[in-house]
Amino acid sequence: MTVNPTSQTTISDGTRGRLHGMSNHRYPLIQILAILAGIFLSASVYANGNNPISRHIVVGIKGGYHVGIDQNYQDSDPGSALLGVFGAMQLSHSWRWELGYQHHDALVAEASGVSVQTKLIESALRYDWYWHKDASLYGRAGLAYWNMEKTAATSSVTQDITSWSPLLEVGLNYHLTPKLHLSAGYQYLDAIGQSKTGKYDSHAIVLGLNYRFGRQLALPPTRLPPTTNTHGVDTIEHQAPIESLSVTSKHTPKNDTFHIQFEHNSSFITPKDSAILQQVAEILRRHPQAQAELIGHADATGEDHYNLWLSERRAQRLINALVQLGVRHDKLTVKGLGESEPIASNDTAAGRAENRRVEIVISVFESQRDDNNNE
Template identity: 30%
Template sequence: MNKMIMAISATSLMVSAVVHAEVYVGGKVGKSWLDDSCRPTDVCDDDSSAVGAFLGYQAWEHVALEAGYDHLGKFSGAGMNDDHVNAMTIAPKFDLPLYNNLNLYAKVGGAYVDYGPKNDWSYLAAAGLELNANDNVAVRLEYQTLTDINNDIVRAEGNMATLGITYRFGRSASTPVVASQPRPAAVEPVVEEPAVVEEAPAPEPAPAEPVIKTVKKSLSSESSFALNSAKLSKQGIADLQDVVELMSRHSQATAVVTGYTDSTGSKEYNQSLSLKRAQAVADQLVSQGIDADRISVRGLGESHPVASNDTKEGRAKNRRVEVEVPTFTYQVVIKE
């Protein structure tokens, strides 16, 4: 019983942290089987069907913590006679991006197993593929093994091959950014604001055409986009308003939108993600009334880092989208 309380407490600690990270839940179904659960004299039935559920939170971009409950089914073997095998699990999950929305992942942790009439601590290992269907839903194909299940007669292994689905709760605009990854300060635009309309008692000579300086805006992926996604957050939309206002006032202004990533993952994946995030920014400008012909979009992946990719803080600075409004001239209108 004390072991069970410890397992439940560990799960509760994870649940208490959900306000600090992106949370997801999921379920899975599939095939299960036992290895080394029988002796030559035993009558064995070591195949069954399995179901499971899990809860996790994304602590970092490629690392999550998961707790789960698995029902491996009913089995017969040494010390067991049509008995249930259940497990409570907890393990970190490590993601490796492969291509676009496809990730390879691995888990290594522990489990508390009800093995028929016996309870025992076990080791957990799992590997799988996860495909992000959209910003919230992902599909998993996973193999999991529970080793060293001891019932004082045999040491068995419990195996599961499952198909699962995950629902990820979207990050709200009020979700705090992780303290170790501060949002880089955006470069403030330097704009010489002319008076668009001036009252004058008498006509005056037309002034020389003013020139507006190049304006640059940098959007941090931590605050401007959902995790592992090209969807703009509410904060990212708000950060673009000064660019929208500038281009709305001056119809001759154009913009170049460039996406960048850190060096984590393959070059192909980084190139695709940087282009998708840049396109999401351009689409937001168009939705605010800016003509698409005035916007150029490009993704440069992990090239042109602004900080070292050897540190977590440096990688956070490199994951960005930059919006540049090049220098242009505009006409001051003088009203008589």
């Protein structure tokens, strides 16, 4: 990975004309940008209909200072500013795909006056590791398709070449608001250039500011908090009859509610949970009219769109377990409410543990409840 910004390449008249035809090299850059943008938009449209957390598109700007390092260049390494714009699609709470454009101002070698200017299209996957709900360490890895223009001080001829280089970046990310994020990091681009022009490695300090767009899913009306009946089973009294049960009965419908709690950032079902699910499955198998709604919840740690997805994932995990226990799938419905309906304070570990839950609401009639009590 060596570079020689001082090299004075001798160029024939025939080659000179080709090097001046810079527009011929720019068209592939524009075409690739258009193709990647099309893929990006298509994937975002698809995700918007299939994954709650992918309903967020991120756009941002970045700027910084980069240094071109050439092991064969003995004088001070040249540096200049860089500017960029990018868009991203959130794939999960921690993963996102980014597509961007960067413009690097000219690097000028003091000893020779050789000038190198680079612009690039980048596509990278980014992972954020959150140690706090508003702060994370991030890493990006991807490819950069660059266009480099090299001009010698003693000639008006510009060499114009394009190629690919690996891109790596690590840094810190902080949420100024739930939608506005600030980042600072170190970016590395490997071996920009070719043998005929010399190569250099780009080392940059970058600052980024991005804004997340996305629609929050509409939440159902707030449910009344659960109370415990004399049989030790949580119940919720509804002011209106349940419309999902199309049966003829003079008895008032009531709900039996079971709570299953989860560890932080987990949807794992414990043996204790399995025992509760066995009881739920037995009730649903025994009473054909009964149906169950599984309502997932999360604590307030992390972003709202991730908590919404996690709450639905927890509820879906329990539905899959109930189906394996012999419950018909058409008797079960799932809903994720994220962090919107806590039953305890999210300021304490104990309160957050209570909020990480799935409520299994079983619709039964008074006659069925009486049968259960008699048994």
